[in-house]
Amino acid sequence: MKLFRWLGLTALALTVGGAAQAETVKIGVVLPFSGANADLGHQIDKAFDLYIKLHAKDIAPHKVEIVKRDEGPPTGAQAKTVATELITNDKVQILTGFVFSPSAIAMAPVLTQAKTPLIIANAGTAWITNLSPYIARLSFSMWHPAYPMGAFAFDKIGCKTAALAYTDFPPGKDSTDAFKAGFEKAGGKVGLSIPLGSPVQVPDFTPFFQRIKDAKPDCMYVFIPSGAHATGVMKAYGDLGMRAAGVKLIGPMDLIPDNKLQDMGDAAIGTIVMGHYSVDLDNAANKAFLKEWHAAYGKDSYPDFMSAAGWDTMHAIFDTIKKLDGKVSDGAKVIEAMKGWTTNGPRGQVTIDADTRDIIQDQHAMEVVRKADGKLGVKILGTTKAVKDECKAQKIGRCGT
Template identity: 25%
Template sequence: MHPSSRAFLSLVAGATALFAAHAASAAETIKIGVAGPFSGAYAAFGEQQWRGAEQAAKDINAAGGVMGKMIELAKGDDACEPKQAVAVANRLVDNDGIVAVAGHFCSSSTMPSSEVYADAGVLQMTHGSTNPQVTDRGIPTIFRMCGRDDQQGVVGAEFVINTLKAKNIAVLHDKTVYGKGLADAMMAHMKSLGLQPVLYEGLTQGEKDFNALVTKVKAAKSDAVYFGGLHAEAGPLVRQMREQGIDAPFVSGDGIVSEEFVLAAGGPQYVKNVFMTFGADPRRIAAGKALVEKFRAAGYEPEGYTLYSYAVIQSITQAIAGTKTTDADKLAKWLKTHGAQTVMGPKSWDAKGDLKVSDYVMYKWNDDGKYEQMD
């Protein structure tokens, strides 16, 4: 045999062995993607997400795994950038071989990436994407562990009008799928209650100087400001409002559910009279008490979406255990039929993949820079 032929056969044999070893290794674990903003301005939400998912995987594995296999997480950083989210989705599917994905966080990332997962037959469950179009597009294998903006916006509007008694309401947003969608949902309900906004304006993500916009808010004699967006912009916006002498209530949504909001605002002194909508505080739910204590004992406060992310991994793995398969259609059908038991209590989903029960409530930021659920 010619030496080059031996070398070729040796190379083929080596590649075959490597592929077999990789396949065997892949078969030994159940790989789940965790996709979200682990870098950039919104990395605080990625930190919450990863903490929850990682702890869930550890706890499930400590209890024996699923079908005798260990859960393995594959991390994908989309930085809340739609194009990057698509690239992350392709990598998780093609290179990491995931069978399900927990994520993404931003609706603008979840929607384009969902096409990749749907085409690949990968179950997707987002812990934080609230834009209605996430589930309204008819993808049968996508779910959320959170509510929708057309639910959240209603709660926000009724609070501003019925509780705060505001009449001159400025509605602002960050021009994103999430931020504008939330602001529009709030404004639609506000209009149904008989009020028109005195100002409706968008700002640009990544900018920090909003003084020109604040001047417009002041000129409109706004007695309340509603903002659809995330903490990186909400913080400087509310600080500049206060610096220009606007003490009107500032109301936002679940995009500021992080103590990073206080840092972005420049300190607790700037978050007085700030309110937000978010699901009922999962740290108060009896089903998650032991987990909350475990996190705190380790020096981590499981704020925001931490327990949501934990619950996503629980739900996915319960579906795999219940169906004894990773087929996305079968997993989806099982979840819609059986629901899941989570650290946030029992969860059930409708035909779209939305939670059957949405529990949005109001929160207020206190003088210590902490948020508290309003009873």
């Protein structure tokens, strides 16, 4: 009897003392681990793993349990099935990951129904965050880099005319639309607009680029899904000698993902992109991030802009767990807690817009150069602070709903 009394007293003391109940937060990670775009999934997954390994103690006494599932091909259906089951069967409290926009779009009604928050770590179609109040995005919208690039290209790079080339799927059109809006507003003229085939197969880029070269624009704005496409673009651009012919290559950061940049060779030098991350960004958080990354994955492995967003995503989730003291079963509270969340991450200062649940972040204009140590890197040409998603600000198309 004495023992029981003692136990009861201890329990009472714990509750009265306000010591937190140790909760286990279940997080469902949905990323493409297999298939043609597996490398994108792995770039983010590595950042997730690294963050969890280093910061698990930050949320003590709470713990996180990660359940990983394959997002599969960008059909929406596969991701929807596994993510729904993560909610119904594995009872996860927070979903994250999602590289492909269709996956997030398909999932949106389920999130609203289940009241489960989804913290997007990549999917970039602008209007996704409008589809459900339970979606927050830590990565970017296509408009983040593309819209400011329009003005920058006209004013600073000296593009009076530009040709557009994009992979023929919605993010591609989204990105080129955004660039066009910014570029024409600044006074530039867009000539050719060329779709580059499907997002799955890397096409032979040469005939497309040859056509643009013949049209002799000042600049060529290219959007492709970061991955094998990026290297293909750079090779074709270099082989055709387009830079010598006076056609500058510009685009969003997808053109020069850091983990493929070293393979691109001299052809990449002089390319100017707009984006939120490069390994060469000069800030303390990025230096620490890089150090940990190299320590964990080797010196030849580089994080890229997706990894940086993945790192911040997990950071935001951990901070929210801390803020809510582990009680994250109410999805509305989780999203509420995330609104206005801000940090100094590898990308610099990022904030979640309380109105749109989308990210606010700096955009850097970056030029590829050969660094002193012989490796390829980027030089920052200019920075636009705290860029919001212009698509939603201007209420363009679906962004307005």
